[in-house]
Amino acid sequence: MKTLLPTSTAGSLPKPAWLAQPETLWSPWKLQDEELAEGKRDALRVSLHDQQRAGIDIVSDGEQTRQHFVTTFIEHLSGVDFEQREIVKIRDRYDASVPSVVGPVAREKPVFVEDAKFLREQTDQPIKWALPGPMTMVDTLYDGHYKSREKLAWEFARILNQEARDLAAAGVDIIQFDEPAFNVFFDEVNDWGIAALEKAIEGVECETGVHICYGYGIKANTDWKKTLGSEWRQYEEIFPKLQASNIDIVSLECQNSHVPMELIELIRGKKVMVGAIDVATNTIETPEEVAETLRKALQFVDADKLYPCTNCGMTPLSREVAQGKLKALSAGAAIVREELAR
Numbered sequence: 318m319k320t321l322l323p324t325s326t327a328g329s330l331p332k333p334a335w336l337a338q339p340e341t342l343w344s345p346w347k348l349q350d351e352e353l354a355e356g357k358r359d360a361l362r363v364s365l366h367d368q369q370r371a372g373i374d375i376v377s378d379g380e381q382t383r384q385h386f387v388t389t390f391i392e393h394l395s396g397v398d399f400e401q402r403e404i405v406k407i408r409d410r411y412d413a414s415v416p417s418v419v420g421p422v423a424r425e426k427p428v429f430v431e432d433a434k435f436l437r438e439q440t441d442q443p444i445k446w447a448l449p450g451p452m453t454m455v456d457t458l459y460d461g462h463y464k465s466r467e468k469l470a471w472e473f474a475r476i477l478n479q480e481a482r483d484l485a486a487a488g489v490d491i492i493q494f495d496e497p498a499f500n501v502f503f504d505e506v507n508d509w510g511i512a513a514l515e516k517a518i519e520g521v522e523c524e525t526g527v528h529i530c531y532g533y534g535i536k537a538n539t540d541w542k543k544t545l546g547s548e549w550r551q552y553e554e555i556f557p558k559l560q561a562s563n564i565d566i567v568s569l570e571c572q573n574s575h576v577p578m579e580l581i582e583l584i585r586g587k588k589v590m591v592g593a594i595d596v597a598t599n600t601i602e603t604p605e606e607v608a609e610t611l612r613k614a615l616q617f618v619d620a621d622k623l624y625p626c627t628n629c630g631m632t633p634l635s636r637e638v639a640q641g642k643l644k645a646l647s648a649g650a651a652i653v654r655e656e657l658a659r
C-alpha cells in the first residue's frame with residue numbers, strides 16, 4: 318500500500334431503501350429473482366461511489382449482496398438446514414433462532430466470487446472482501462452432526478480456504494475474516510480458533526486480516542458492553558498467539574471503546590486496522606476526534622502499518638450518518654498524514 322494511513326471500513330454499509338429495509342439487521346430483500354440480482358449490483362455500485370466520494374482508500378462492496386455477514390455465506394453451503402431451526406446462545410450473550418448442521422458441510426460452488434469480480438471491474442483501487450471466520454460461523458449455528466465446535470470449525474476453515482483462494486484469484490487485495498467470537502471464547506481461540514483461521518488462509522495469494530470487535534451497535538451488544546467494566550482487556554487474552562500467527566492484518570474496535578490502546582503493542586509487527594469510528598452512535602465524529610485516536614494508536618503501531626478504519630460494520634446506521642462518518646474518517650486520517658509528513 319503506497320498511501321500512508323490508508324482508510325477502509327470494517328465491513329457492511331447501509332443498503333438503499335429500494336433494496337432492503339434500512340437500519341435493520343437481517344432485513345428482507347424488496348426485490349426478487351433477476352431484479353434482485355440487478356438491484357444488488359446497482360447497490361454495490363452506489364456503495365462504492367459513496368466510499369470513493371468520502372475519500373476511502375481501500376474500498377469494499379459494502380456487503381450489499383448479503384443479508385447478514387455470517388448467515389448469507391452459510392446459506393450457500395450444503396449440510397446446513399435453514400428450515401430446521403434451534404434456539405442457541407450466540408456469543409454466550411443472547412438467544413437466537415439459528416439453522417442446524419445436519420450433515421457434512423461443503424461449498425458446492427463459489428459464494429461471493431462473481432460479486433468480487435464485479436467490484437474488481439468497477440475500480441482500480443485496492444479492494445477488501447469480508448468473510449465470516451470459522452469460529453464465528455460455528456457460534457451462529459446449531460450442530461447436530463459433528464457435535465464438536467472444533468471439528469466443525471475445521472470443516473468451515475477448509476471451505477473458507479477454497480473461497481479465499483478464488484477471491485484472491487478474482488483480484489481481491491485483502492481478505493478479512495470476521496471473528497467477533499474471538500472476543501468471547503478465549504480458551505477456544507487459543508486452542509483451535511487461530512489455528513482454524515490459519516488453515517483458512519493457507520496458500521491464499523493476497524493479504525489476509527481478522528476483524529475482532531465488540532459487535533454491531535445493537536441492544537444485546539451495547540448491554541453486554543456495559544458489563545465489561547472500565548477497562549476492556551479481552552484482546553490481551555488472544556493477542557500473543559495472534560502475533561505469532563500468519564495473519565497479516567488485525568482489525569480492532571478502538572473508538573469510544575474501553576480498550577487500553579497499549580494492548581496493540583502485543584501484536585507489534587502486524588498491520589493494524591484501528592477502529593476510529595464508533596458504529597453504535599449516530600453522533601458523527603469530528604476529524605480531530607478521529608485524528609486523536611490515530612495518534613494514540615501510533616504510540617504502539619508503526620505509521621506504515623496503521624490502517625484507519627471503522628469499529629465495525631455500519632448496516633444498522635442511516636446512509637446519511639454512515640456517509641458523514643466515512644468523511645470524518647478520511648479527514649481525520651488526512652490530519653495525521655500531514656503531521657507525519659512534517
Ligand SMILES: [Zn+2]
Binds near residue numbers: 327497529533
Ligand atoms: Zn465487527
